[in-house]
Each structure stands twice: as structure tokens, then as C-alpha cells.
Amino acid sequence: MHLNDGSKITEEQIEELNANGPYSMAIWKSGDISVGNEEGLAGRSEYFLNLIRESILKNYTMDEIKNFSILDIGCNDGWVLHQLSDLPFAKMVGIEPRAKNIEKGRTVRKILKLENSVEYRVGDIESLQGEVFDIVICAGVLYHVESIPLALRKVRESCRHMLFIESRCISSNYITQELKDEIEMRDLVYQFEDEICGVTAQKYESAYYDGSAAHNTIVNVPTTESLVMNLNILGFDNIDIVADADTYRRDVWKDKRPLGGVCISATLPDEPKTLESEEDNWINEYEIGLENEVLPRSLLEPLYKFFCLQDSEVKFSGGLKTIHDYLTMADNLPSIDKSVLPDSNNGKFALEIVKNWRYSPYDKIALEYGKLLKHEGVLDEAIKVLKSVTTNKINSDWRSVYRAFHLLSLIYQDQKNEKESNKYRELCMKSNYKFPVKHG
Ligand SMILES: C[S@@+](CC[C@H](N)C(=O)[O-])C[C@H]1O[C@@H](n2cnc3c(N)ncnc32)[C@H](O)[C@@H]1O
Incomplete structure (x- = not known):
């Protein structure tokens, strides 16, 4: 049993290494000596270390x-940064909540005569504060923390350019259509982002084992989608799944363990967009888009007569009948797609408008009819219809009310009635202070 320099390891040193164990995350090597028994994790750290190195070298030059x-x-005994210390980083820091794990690394490097210039500190992900690093690695940690979103916020604050995540994950097969229907992915955000959602599993975890949670707690095992969504709202882009669950299982676990795993690299653009910073743009585009979408009279008039003027004689056929059934049936709803619209030239928001009629059809259809009249230049009639939304009853549909206020304000502006225009603009802003009022 010889080290790199030809010297022999003593029995006392073997006892010291055994006392410091378990070295269960990776294998430290010198000469013909290996310290590390990865057991069920065999091959994992070599595997993701190669992916980290590839991601760094793909994105940055040696000069950078x-x-x-x-x-x-969550660097444990510090093996990952030790392996990367051949790269010319100006500063390398590993943080780890268990002092014992840091000591474990110090001991093995001392006995195997391995050196590096990494600074290892005691600390956890939750207490990251102030210091920013160009590249951040977060491997094997996210499924040991209480809150993945909060942990990733901390990671984001500590990261300037690139993040590499390795995590256990649960199968994306849990994300079924039934689940998607149940959680109703109808938020404004989905007008602008992919139709993505995630699932996270919770389980108890004690802090007994050196590689587990830092405190006895409940931890979360995410789907890949949960991680991607979190990175997305934190402003990361180039979110690259460098090993997906199937690849990871095939390359690492080889069906020895029933685990999913994922490796993701992501970078931060110079001016990251976050959910908060994007909100104004989304609201703007959405509200202006809806306002500019004027549905045809052939669609609106019969529906307005039936729902708003209570004319039960109106007869519906074709797409109009489907819409009528969609709005009136309690269950077994017909599906609504673009084919129900009479005009194939309808814009992006036409179907969105029609689908939303299901709740409060009176207010919403009257709003659209008032908008059509405004568009046709029949302004006095438009005012009458729009005011039926804002004055006829208490508890009118909130969205229809602030949109009607806005249209009324625009009509009065056209009619050079500044007083009424201002009044309705103020009512619009009172009703929805985020509404993108562009006139006045
Ligand atoms: C499965 S090991 C992974 C170690 C190493 N990063 C790797 O991937 O091989 C999990 C490590 O995360 C540490 N850890 C647990 N909770 C943590 C937290 N809240 N913040 C930072 N590290 C944590 C554990 O002490 C342990 O060293």
C-alpha cells in the first residue's frame, strides 16, 4: 500500500481514516491507495464531475x-473542488454544514499527501449571504433541504455567471394530464411561458447520516420540471439538462437503485429577467392584446341578446352552439378550440376571451359587445352597454369592470369629455392599479 510518492501508509493512519469515515461520496486516490466506499453511490461523483468540467469549459475560456x-x-469532504483544482480558478470555496465532513477531507488529504488551495468553510445553503461567486455548484444537496425555492433563491444571490445542479429527482411521469387539469394552469404567465408544471415529493429525513439533511426535517424530492421552473423565475437562461433522469439512471445507477437523478447547468444573462421584472411586460401585452381583440358581430350579437338581454328566442348552431353549451352546461363541457370562432383570422387572444366567458358571461359578453360598438364608432350605444357592466349590479366581474372603466375613459377622451374620461381612468386604476393605462 503505497502513496504517489512511494511512501507507505501506516496502521495508525489507516485507523485514523477509518475513524473519520464514512468516505461515502467519492474515492480519494494516491498511488495504489483508494479511500472511499461509495457503496450504492458508486460512479456518481465521477460522472457529474465530468459534466461540471464540460459545462465550465463549454461556457468559459481559461483566461476567464x-x-x-x-x-x-454542501461540499461534504471537498472531493469535487479538489478534482477541479487543476483549473486556474482565482478563488475556490466549499461550504458544508457538518464540520466533521470538512475534517474528513482535511485528514484524507493530509494522509494521502494531496494538496489544493480550496478554502473549506462550515456553512449551509440557507445562510449564504453577500458573497458572490462566478460559478456555483450545488450537487446532492437540494433534496436534503426544507425548501428548494428558498434554497435556490440563496444560490441565485451567490451566483454571478453559471450554476451547476446535480440532484436526485422523481419521475416526470407523475405530471399527468389529470394533475395539470386539477391544478388549473391558467395564470397570465402561461400566455408567455411554456406549459410547464412540476411535482415535489416530501419525506422525513433525520440528520443522523453524514450525507443527509443538516437538521431533522421534512425534505423535498423534485421533478426536473420543478427545478427548471425555479431556475427560470430566478432569471437563469440557457437552462441545459445535461443529464436527464433516464440518462442518469442508465449511466449511473444501471438499475441497481430505483433513483432518478438530473444534472442541469444554467447561466445568468447580463440583465436577468425574473418573474417580478417580467410582470409589467406580461400585463401590458396581455391587457393591450385583449383590448385590441375585437370579436365579430356575427359571434357577439346573438350571445349578447341571449345572455345580456335575456332573449330566449335566439337560436344557436355550429360554433355558436358549442360556445352556448360551454357557457351553460354544468358538466361534460364541450371542448373549446379555434374552430368555434366564426372568423379564422382571429388573433391570439380571441379564444382566451371566449374561454373566460364561462364565469360571469353577462359581464364579460357585455364588455366585448361594448368594445365592438366602440370599434364600430357607435359611441353612445357603447357607453350604455359598458355602463351596464359597471352600474347594473354590485359584485360585477372585476376584470370586466376595470376593462369597461378603461374603455369608457377612452370613449370620453374621443368625445373630448375630459372630466368623464379622467373619472373613468381613475376608477380603472382604483379597480386594478396594475392596469397599463397609456392615455390621458
Ligand atoms: C449527498 S451529500 C452530497 C455531497 C457532495 N456535494 C456530492 O455531491 O457528492 C449532501 C451534502 O449536503 C450537505 N447538506 C445537507 N443539508 C445542507 C444544507 N442545508 N446546506 C448545505 N449543505 C447541506 C450534507 O452535509 C452533505 O455533505
């Missing part, structure tokens, strides 16, 4: 790396 700092969160 020379000026870069790198942080490894």
Missing part, C-alpha cells in the same frame, strides 16, 4: 477562469 471564483455548496 483565471479571474473566476467557484463555490461548492
Whole structure:
């Protein structure tokens, strides 16, 4: 049993290594000596280490790396950064909540005569504060924390350019159509983002084992989608799934363990867009888009007569009948798609408007009819219809009310009635202070 320099390891050193164990995350090597028994994790750390190295070298030149700092969160005995210390980083820091794990690394490097210039500190992901690193690694940690979103916020604050995540994950097969229907993915955001959602599983976890949660708690095992969504709202782009669950299972677990795993690299653009920073743009585009979408008279008039003027003689056929049934049937709803619209030239928001009629059809259809009259230049009639939304009853549909206020304000502006125009603009802003009022 010889080290790199030819010297022999003593029995005392073997006892010290055994006392410091378990070295269960990776294998430290020198000469013909290996310290590490990965047991069920065999091959994992080598595997994702290669992916980290590839992701770094794909995104950055050696000259850039020379000026870069790198942080490894939950670094355990520090093996990952030790392996990366051949790259010319200006600063390398590993943080780990268990002092014992840091000591474990120090001992093995001392006995195997391995050196690096990494700074290992005691600390956890939740207490990251202030210090920013060009590259951040977060491997094997997210499924040991109480809150993945909060942990990732901390990671985001500590990251300047690139993040690499390795995590256990649950199968995306849990994301079924039934689940999607049940959680109703109808938010404004979905007008602008992919139709993505995630699932996270919870389980108890004690802090007994060196590689587990830092405190006895409930931890979360995410789907890949949950991680991608979190990275997306934190402003990361180039979110690259460098090993998906199937690849990971095939390459690492080889069906020895029933685990899913995922590796993701993501970068931050110079001016990251976040959910908060995008909200104004989305509201703007959505509200202006809806306002500019004027549905045809052939669609609106019969529905207005039936729902708003209570004319039960109106007869519906074709697409109109489907819409009528959709609005009046309690269950077994017909599906609504573009084919129900009479005019195939309808814009992006036409179907969105019609689908939303299901709740409060009176207010919503009257709003659209008032908008059509405004568009046709029949302004006095438009005012009458729009005011039926805002004055006829208490508890009118909120969205129809602030949109009607806005249209009334525009009509009065056209009629040079500044007083009424201002009044309705103020009512619009009172009703929805985020409404993108552009006139006045
Ligand atoms: C499965 S091990 C992974 C170690 C190493 N990063 C790797 O991937 O091989 C999980 C590590 O995360 C640490 N850990 C647990 N909770 C943590 C937290 N809240 N913040 C940072 N690290 C944590 C554990 O002490 C342990 O060293």
C-alpha cells in the first residue's frame, strides 16, 4: 500500500481514516491507495464531475477562469473542488454544514499527501449571504433541504455567471394530464411561458447520516420540471439538462437503485429577467392584446341578446352552439378550440376571451359587445352597454369592470369629455392599479 510518492501508509493512519469515515461520496486516490466506499453511490461523483468540467469549459475560456471564483455548496469532504483544482480558478470555496465532513477531507488529504488551495468553510445553503461567486455548484444537496425555492433563491444571490445542479429527482411521469387539469394552469404567465408544471415529493429525513439533511426535517424530492421552473423565475437562461433522469439512471445507477437523478447547468444573462421584472411586460401585452381583440358581430350579437338581454328566442348552431353549451352546461363541457370562432383570422387572444366567458358571461359578453360598438364608432350605444357592466349590479366581474372603466375613459377622451374620461381612468386604476393605462 503505497502513496504517489512511494511512501507507505501506516496502521495508525489507516485507523485514523477509518475513524473519520464514512468516505461515502467519492474515492480519494494516491498511488495504489483508494479511500472511499461509495457503496450504492458508486460512479456518481465521477460522472457529474465530468459534466461540471464540460459545462465550465463549454461556457468559459481559461483566461476567464483565471479571474473566476467557484463555490461548492454542501461540499461534504471537498472531493469535487479538489478534482477541479487543476483549473486556474482565482478563488475556490466549499461550504458544508457538518464540520466533521470538512475534517474528513482535511485528514484524507493530509494522509494521502494531496494538496489544493480550496478554502473549506462550515456553512449551509440557507445562510449564504453577500458573497458572490462566478460559478456555483450545488450537487446532492437540494433534496436534503426544507425548501428548494428558498434554497435556490440563496444560490441565485451567490451566483454571478453559471450554476451547476446535480440532484436526485422523481419521475416526470407523475405530471399527468389529470394533475395539470386539477391544478388549473391558467395564470397570465402561461400566455408567455411554456406549459410547464412540476411535482415535489416530501419525506422525513433525520440528520443522523453524514450525507443527509443538516437538521431533522421534512425534505423535498423534485421533478426536473420543478427545478427548471425555479431556475427560470430566478432569471437563469440557457437552462441545459445535461443529464436527464433516464440518462442518469442508465449511466449511473444501471438499475441497481430505483433513483432518478438530473444534472442541469444554467447561466445568468447580463440583465436577468425574473418573474417580478417580467410582470409589467406580461400585463401590458396581455391587457393591450385583449383590448385590441375585437370579436365579430356575427359571434357577439346573438350571445349578447341571449345572455345580456335575456332573449330566449335566439337560436344557436355550429360554433355558436358549442360556445352556448360551454357557457351553460354544468358538466361534460364541450371542448373549446379555434374552430368555434366564426372568423379564422382571429388573433391570439380571441379564444382566451371566449374561454373566460364561462364565469360571469353577462359581464364579460357585455364588455366585448361594448368594445365592438366602440370599434364600430357607435359611441353612445357603447357607453350604455359598458355602463351596464359597471352600474347594473354590485359584485360585477372585476376584470370586466376595470376593462369597461378603461374603455369608457377612452370613449370620453374621443368625445373630448375630459372630466368623464379622467373619472373613468381613475376608477380603472382604483379597480386594478396594475392596469397599463397609456392615455390621458
Ligand atoms: C449527498 S451529500 C452530497 C455531497 C457532495 N456535494 C456530492 O455531491 O457528492 C449532501 C451534502 O449536503 C450537505 N447538506 C445537507 N443539508 C445542507 C444544507 N442545508 N446546506 C448545505 N449543505 C447541506 C450534507 O452535509 C452533505 O455533505
